[in-house]
Amino acid sequence: MSTYLITGANGGLGAATARELAARGHRVVLAVRDPARVTPPPGDTEVRRLDLADLTSVREFAAGWSGGLDVLINNAGVMAVPYAKTADGFETHMAVNHFGPFLLADLLLPHVTGRVVTVSSGLARTGRLRLDDLNWERRRYSALGAYSQSKLANLLFTQELQRRLTASGSAVRAVAAHPGVARTGLDRHFDRPLALLMKALYPVIAQKKPEYGALPILFAATEDVPGNAYVGPGGRNGERPRLERRTDHAGARELWEISARLTA
Incomplete structure (x- = not known):
């Protein structure tokens, strides 16, 4: 039996991933903003509070972790939330999707024995990384642009983490995954025109259940994939996860250094 920690496991992909891992007999810790609103799946499961938009919460969570992982x-x-900044001064997408997970992984890494899986998005390919303006202070804000940038940051984080793990001789692997298009509620902040378009396209392009979107995540977390692998959906409904093609990004090391500085 292995121990899995899943952030954002209150619904959507996270909840589907947690249910499947618990059904396989693993110990699963669900890290969510509001534990009172979460009913954990049957099995060896536990719910703990974690707010990735708050670095203090991330530090408290990591300090309370004991034992292996x-x-x-x-x-x-x-995804696509209106412009806002967190208490730490970060644009919301970068805070929740990158800076919070970056710090969490850094603090928990001494406990990790297997791998760090980071969920990106197919929209990462449209992301433009502005290392001089990660928090959208010098350019016109785009909700989807901010989301895409944060998802590209997930891939760069995975790339640089694997480089550092390899250099240190660690057997831990850093892996990324993306679910394709799944109905998870993540798009609830879309403005009306985009929301109507997506509603019309869903029957054509979307996997109908979060369980299908969770399959690449499960594959990345449990199958024998190489470090820095990127797993995406395959088949009509995403039922056959596959390794995606990806190229290393020259900005990965610089993003890491900036992220380390900003998260102290």
């Missing part, structure tokens, strides 16, 4: 799954995320 086989796999950390950085799943929690926000």
Whole structure:
């Protein structure tokens, strides 16, 4: 039996991933903003509070962790939310999707024995990383642009983490995954025109259940994939996860250094 920690496991992909891992007999810790609103799945499961938009919460969560951790799954995320900054001064997408998971992984890494899985998105390919303006202070804000940038940051984080793990001789692997298009409620902040378009396209392009979107995450977390792998959906409904093609990004090391500085 292995121990899995899943962030954002209150619904959608995280909840589907937690249910499946618990059904396989693993110990699963669900890290969520509001534990009172979460009913954990049957099995050896536990719910703990974690707010990735608040670095103090991240530090408190990590300080309270004891014992081993086989796999950390950085799943929690926000998408296309209106412009806002967190108490730490970060744009919301970068805070929840990148800076919070970055710090959490850094603090928990001494406990991790297997791998760190980070959930990205197919929209990462449209992301433009502005290392001089990660928090959208010098350019016109785009909700989808901010989301895409944060998802690209997930891939760069995985790339650089694997480089550092390899250099240190660690057997821990850093892996990324993306679910394709699944109905998880993550798009609830879309403005009306985009929401109507997505509603019309869903029957054509979307996997109808979060369980299908969770399959690449489960594959990345449990199958024998190489470090820095990127797992995506395959088949009509995403039922056959596959390794995606990806190229290393020259900005990965610089993003890491900036993230380390900003999260202290």
